[in-house]
Amino acid sequence: MKNRYAVVIIAALSALISWGLYAIFTSFPTMPQAASAQAAHVDAAWTGLLVVEGVIYAVVMAFLIYCVVAFRAAKRTEQGEKFDRSRGRFVEVGWIAGSVVLTLALAALGAHELRAIVGDAQADIDIEVRSSQFSWEFYYPKYKTFGAKLYMEKGKRHRLILTSSDVIHAFWVPEFRIKQDAVPGKAIPLIITPTKLGEYLLLCNQLCGRDHYDMQAIVEVLEHAEFEENMKAEF
Ligand SMILES: [Cu+2]
Secondary structure (H helix, E strand, O other): OOOOOHHHHHHHHHHHHHHHHHHHHHHOOOOOOOOEHHHHHHHHHHHHHHHHHHHHHHHHHHHHHHHHHHOOOOOOOOOOOOOOOOOOHHHHHHHHHHHHHHHHHHHHHHHHHHHHHHOOOOOOEEEEEEEEOOEEEEEEOOOOEEEOOEEEEOOOOEEEEEEEOOOOEEEEOHHHOOEEEEOOOOOEEEEEOEOOOEEEEEEEOOOOOOOHHHOEEEEEEEOHHHHHHHHHHOO
């Protein structure tokens, strides 16, 4: 290192850049509000990834800025110091070993959160979600009713059974975070536990034809009594 305070300077610069990134990401959230129990797991994996990426980005940028300043040529006509090869092989070995450990750790975090989402198939309410170009239909086996609006009960585990009568569609409510394809000839389960009352928009997330953009449906999360009432009154 050229300067004996190089490590301190790079560390301070890294902290400054990290703080800047933290301020940006907290001021401008990257996700809509979280409205399902599964969303917490997706957000935990996303935030974990963002923190690791942010810190690595900050360290690399701080090192780059330090090098540009510390190793610049004194005059325009002069050449700066040339970098031939690293004197310490431990830098390279450390970087590779660190990357391997980090990659495996992130994979483990992802697997842990994914298991928390799809690991348990138990559910309180079954709803058949039927998709076709370019609409959604919801069938409630327990009540033997169906409709074009998806009603869900707050705090209950719903097993959505996704089917398609023509091409591949995908069930996606951004506030619930998780997304699942509906594939012709298959019945694919998807567990969702809504945690907040309100209306949300269901969007088809698989390009499925001319009116794909318009393949939407309203999702309403209700309290138990209201849900039961709707099941009787609406249909
Ligand atoms: Cu579609």
